[in-house]
Amino acid sequence: MMKSDPLLKIEGLRLKFGQREVLKGVDLSVEKGEVVVLIGASGSGKTSLLRCINLLNMPSAGRITIGGEAIYELDPSARDGNGVPAKTVNRIRSQTGMVFQQFNLFPHMTALENVMEGPVTVKKADHGATRKEALDLLSQMGLEEHVGKYPRQLSGGQQQRVAIARACAMHPQVMLFDEPTSALDPELVGEVMKAMVDLARTGMTMVIVTHELGFAFEIADRVIFLDLGTIAEDGPPKEVLLRPTHPRLKSFVGRFHETADLLRPFLEGG
Amino acid sequence: MFDISVILQNWPLFWNGLLVTLFYSAISIGAGLVIGLIIGLIQLTGSRTLTVVGRVYVEIFRNIPLLVILLWIYYAFPIFAGLAVTKFWAGFAGLSLYAGAFYAEILRAGVQSIDRGQTDASTALGMTYGQRMRRVILPQAFRRMIPPLAGQSIIQIKNTTLMSMITVPDLLYQASYVSSFTYRPMEVYTMVGVMFLVLLVPLTFLSRKLETISERVK
Numbered sequence: 001m002m003k004s005d006p007l008l009k010i011e012g013l014r015l016k017f018g019q020r021e022v023l024k025g026v027d028l029s030v031e032k033g034e035v036v037v038l039i040g041a042s043g044s045g046k047t048s049l050l051r052c053i054n055l056l057n058m059p060s061a062g063r064i065t066i067g068g069e070a071i072y073e074l075d076p077s078a079r080d081g082n083g084v085p086a087k088t089v090n091r092i093r094s095q096t097g098m099v100f101q102q103f104n105l106f107p108h109m110t111a112l113e114n115v116m117e118g119p120v121t122v123k124k125a126d127h128g129a130t131r132k133e134a135l136d137l138l139s140q141m142g143l144e145e146h147v148g149k150y151p152r153q154l155s156g157g158q159q160q161r162v163a164i165a166r167a168c169a170m171h172p173q174v175m176l177f178d179e180p181t182s183a184l185d186p187e188l189v190g191e192v193m194k195a196m197v198d199l200a201r202t203g204m205t206m207v208i209v210t211h212e213l214g215f216a217f218e219i220a221d222r223v224i225f226l227d228l229g230t231i232a233e234d235g236p237p238k239e240v241l242l243r244p245t246h247p248r249l250k251s252f253v254g255r256f257h258e259t260a261d262l263l264r265p266f267l268e269g270g
Numbered sequence: 271m272f273d274i275s276v277i278l279q280n281w282p283l284f285w286n287g288l289l290v291t292l293f294y295s296a297i298s299i300g301a302g303l304v305i306g307l308i309i310g311l312i313q314l315t316g317s318r319t320l321t322v323v324g325r326v327y328v329e330i331f332r333n334i335p336l337l338v339i340l341l342w343i344y345y346a347f348p349i350f351a352g353l354a355v356t357k358f359w360a361g362f363a364g365l366s367l368y369a370g371a372f373y374a375e376i377l378r379a380g381v382q383s384i385d386r387g388q389t390d391a392s393t394a395l396g397m398t399y400g401q402r403m404r405r406v407i408l409p410q411a412f413r414r415m416i417p418p419l420a421g422q423s424i425i426q427i428k429n430t431t432l433m434s435m436i437t438v439p440d441l442l443y444q445a446s447y448v449s450s451f452t453y454r455p456m457e458v459y460t461m462v463g464v465m466f467l468v469l470l471v472p473l474t475f476l477s478r479k480l481e482t483i484s485e486r487v488k
């Protein structure tokens with residue numbers, strides 16, 4: 001049987017900040033419906049990699065395609081190095097949804113307006129239909145009572161769920177999450193994780209940066225360990241998180257391991 | 271003794287002066303805002319050349335005293351350019367160019383005070399530069415800019431008195447004139463002060479009100 005093309009394909013990706021190379025040749029393919037979790041020490045380049053996928057960071061070399069279409073392709077003669085025209089970039093960008101650590105909701109808009117903003121402004125979608133869909137999305141996130149509230153009137157967990165709905169409203173092909181629960185009070189982490197697990201169950205393709213290894217274990221089809229700007233390990237969560245080979249990965253998951261060891265008999269028995 | 275009849279007898283002159291002051295305040299605030307918007311925004315496009323042009327403009331007009339700018343446009347510029355400049359144009363241009371530099375700084379600071387995450391989030395949705403500015407950045411920045419814009423405009427109204435030095439018949443100019451033939455500077459200049467107070471105290475109050483409102487919506 002022939003394997004279909006990956007939905008997201010990253011080849012030889014490099015990123016520089018000034019003289020400093022933060023990503024040193026990353027190759028990564030994500031299949032449709034796959035949930036990939038990126039882990040790695042602070043400063044290893046997780047955020048940078050995620051931001052390259054929708055070109056919030058402009059790479060210095062490599063190639064990125066989403067749904068078979070290039071969003072970045074090195075062209076040394078172009079001013080920003082990208083051989084893909086800006087118009088195409090904006091269009092493909094809107095096929096990726098991004099959820100940020102700090103939520104980044106638009107504070108001058110209600111929850112509903114935040115969710116409607118993308119389709120209405122970018123896609124010029126019909127106002128009535130967008131509104132209906134936005135209300136649906138917000139109630140899937142358990143926010144039906146808060147649609148008219150401004151971000152400052154919502155808890156962190158609620159804001160992050162609005163942010164997820166806002167990204168979903170664009171019907172992205174892939175969703176990118178950068179430490180979506182790191183800025184939350186512990187008691188609010190669960191509700192956001194649940195929303196993400198629900199989203200994964202709908203078949204959404206997801207790339208998630210998280211330090212919550214238990215959550216990674218639960219949600220991921222694949223876990224990738226990023227180390228010093230390269231992919232050091234890539235495999236199913238059981239392997240990467242429970243039987244790490246890379247020395248730095250071993251110490252990284254050490255903390256998690258102590259608790260996971262207790263679970264191992266159950267995991268392997270199943 | 272304070273002789274109010276000096277004022278009453280020459281009230282038409284005061285009244286005309288006040289109208290001239292208000293007229294120049296209004297048109298120079300309007301034109302200054304347009305200039306400020308242009309000069310402020312070109313510094314935010316990311317183009318080096320435009321940023322430098324904007325910076326140079328701002329530094330020139332912020333660092334030369336307004337009185338010098340007015341005298342220069344009225345007396346020196348015509349010699350350089352070889353063309354006549356009327357009082358109206360000298361006053362209007364001087365005030366507007368000067369105000370524009372300050373408004374530009376308020377605008378630039380306002381836009382730059384908006385969190386980077388707002389640009390990230392709107393870019394990630396696929397918005398163009400124009401859409402980001404119009405839908406996300408400027409609406410937030412304008413709210414923050416209301417108090418400093420109001421404050422700068424109040425300063426601008428007071429600054430119009432400098433036009434009396436190039437013989438524009440504003441309130442202060444008319445007062446000097448009345449004083450010159452009545453020999454009653456005490457009554458005349460007290461009246462000018464009172465008229466500015468009556469005009470500006472409510473405006474200051476209003477701008478403080480706007481400040482609390484813009485605090486609330488932040």
Ligand SMILES: Nc1ncnc2c1ncn2[C@@H]1O[C@H](COP(=O)(O)OP(=O)(O)OP(=O)(O)O)[C@@H](O)[C@H]1O
Nearest residue numbers: 017018022040041042043044045046047048049179
């Ligand atoms: N805009 C920038 N300019 C210069 N250097 C940057 C910039 N953004 C990130 N870096 C540097 O790039 C490296 C990788 O940063 P990145 O944010 O991708 O790491 P991370 O893996 O997400 O870390 P964390 O877990 O702390 O979020 C860091 O050393 C950081 O200092």
Ligand SMILES: [Mg+2]
Nearest residue numbers: 046047048178
């Ligand atoms: Mg990060």
